[in-house]
Amino acid sequence: MSTPEPEKNEAADAAKPATAAPKPQPDRPPRDWGVIIRNVFTAENGAMVTFLAIVLALVVGALMIVLSSTDTMNKLGYFFASPGDFLSSAWNDISSAYSSLFKGAIFDPATISGTPEQFFGPISNTLEYATPLIFGGLAISVAFRAGMFNIGGQGQLIVGAIFASYVGFSWTALPGALHMIVAVLAGIVGGMLYGGIVGWLKAKRGAHEVIVTIMLNYVALLFLGGWLLNTSVFHNPAAAGQAISKPASSSAVLPHLFGDQLFTDIGLLFAIAATFAVAWFFKRSKLGFEVRAVGLRPSAARTAGINVSRVQIASMLISGALMGLIGVTQTLGLANPNNNSLSPNIDAGLGFSAITVALLGRTKPWGVVGASLLFGALQAGGALMQTQAQVSIEIITVIQALIVIFVAAPQLVKEIFHLRAHKIDTGQGGDEATPTVDPFHTTETINVAGGEE
């Protein structure tokens, strides 16, 4: 989209006489701080765009909070008679909502003198909410780098949760930690199988993965909520009339990470390990290299001797396995509200949030972690905002969707904030930023390339 070519050429042209002439250009200042600072505010600067996208999304969220507050809108009726009433009421709405969002996500100033548990409580909530998002974002990234959209996170995590839950409540003969490990592995296998179906249908039958994954989501959802939870194997006899499974035995439950008072379990460690593994996978492994090659241009990859079908199946297996881990933390982790049992809404929309996380993190493993922390913080803060400021937690979904839309459309952010399209050439050379890898543009290349087949 953005073409830095002409400027590069100019730079090259400028550089040529410079090398020919014995004296390096004296009229150009060696370092212009003004220019450097102005260069921060360009559409090329991914971090800046992300920051502005978050700001924009929060502004839209604030507008929605005000517009939906009946008290405040009533004051708008006599705005011209007494504008202060409306403005202060609107400010009250926004500040109470966003301050409780902050208190719920980062820390509450009132707890500085409190116990460490109180002080670190919000942060540990954020970490707990971020954990499944990390798995999901990585899962989407792995599939995406192979040129596939895994919209089926919902289904894969449900199957993973079913497997983990079954092992959790029925294989109680396994001793202590082994029980937990087996339950976690079962969840991974469940998600992996369900994801593998998609990869297989895509590779062998040419079935489009977006359609297959969407359909499999509903199959899993109906299987779990409509049937499985009512069977005698799964249904908890103690909860008559409710579609809830038997609770997992305590030996399968993921233990607390930072002590019993803080709301973070060792799922976070799994997530960090998974991030390292995926980063290694992309950077160092043969399969990871093949995945990236297939994602960039399948026809070229095939010509180069890469078995495209195998790579597609493998990447969907890995993606499904990571989604299965969400199922594990949702059932066996502290995030489970029902005493570690399975319920029809076990997925909590995480399969779809995962897509937003992956895109915000630009499908890079550590970018995903950053995005997960942000969205985890929004979730954790949103819960407090709902109880303290009576602002529905649904606003968090809106803010997340908006952030992703704005990040995906840097052009829009540029137009709103009048950012420059390109950096000003300082003639320093060497520090010319490579355009950020934008997942959307990657696919565009794939389409263009594939369209010629």
Added chain:
Amino acid sequence: MSTASTATGNVPTTNVAAVAADTRSKMISGVVMAVVGALALWGFGLSSRVSNGAHTQFGLKYDPTQTGGLGPISAPAQEVALALTSLAVLCGLVRAFAPISKKVQLWLDGVYFASLVVAFLVWAAAGSSVGLNVPSIIVLTAAGAVPLILGSLSGLMCERSGVVNIAIEGQFLFGAFAAVITASSTGSLWAGAIAGCLGGALMCALLAVFANRYLIEQVVLGVVLNLLASGVTGFLYDRVMSTNGGTYNQAKGFSAIKIPGLSSIPIIGELFNQNIIFYLAYVLVPVMWFLLFRTRWGLRTRAVGEHPTAADTVGIKVIGLRYRNVITAGLLSGLGGVWLTLGLASAFGKDMSSGKGYIALAALIVGRWSPIGAFGAAVLFGFATELQVALSSLNTPIPGAYLAMAPYLVTIFVVAAMGGLTRPPAASGKPYIKG
């Protein structure tokens, strides 16, 4: 769609190989059909449910308490089930091994599905004293298909002009929400219906702008827009409707319009005693077909969806046409949302479209991007989802969840069986960049 091109890589591109693959796929799917038919023969025809001379009753009056009219038909369950399932097996075998034309193949598929479905119904209702109320099933199916038809027509308009619309679900939600809140606060159903359509159009306008101007990958964009719609409507529901339900969220609906003459036909008469949105949805199918395949607009739309560069060369304004079509399509999916609330006389609930937008998308794909095909698939899916209501009283061993899964499984089967042989409009999902 967007990455469909990567899939085509797996399908042999040369002509001979394509024909061979076609024959092979025809044989495999025929054999699969025969095997499924044989399983049905065993499961429905030979089960204990239909043995010992059990009979199945089919009621032919919409309101069974009404006097006069057609009496119920009672059929010997086992014989009928066996005959129908054998017919299905035969269809599968003929389809697999006989050299038949595409047209005959299509008919065979129709007979196959119909006989399996009727065999299933005979089996399910065997021995029940109430039996199945045929007119009621027909009406439920037709009503269940309405949002699917509207949604798939919306998706059709978008994809035919080269924009993927995964966000039908979000347009339903937004349309339903806008319809209810407007109808409740103004007291006018028509104002609500118009607001609902405009709500859908607004969501589609977002899709059009971000897809055409800001070039966001369209599948991702659709998913994110669905999240956005779910979040916005859920938020406003919590903030405005849940406390002031009486003011903002009343369950009101269009009243039925009886078409004289047609509504007194036995069995299907009730189809002509429905509300205006119902009729509109069914009228729109042939209208859309005509517009798309018989008018200048349709030709241009298809050109833009298949080969935008060529269309641009002959002077068609590609981006402009895409904007117009996508936003107009939003009116249709918005109307689907209106149906969910004002059409069914129900109040708004969070995420009330519950996946119907995605089933509409599936109908579009199974119907191979044609209005008539999408209509057929929508009716089939409407039947599958509504059947569980009709069967809930019969106490069948098959849980309703499995019936509800049917549309999704059928879609997976179809895309897997047809794979690369069925394809969306070539430019669907690809932004057009002039120059």
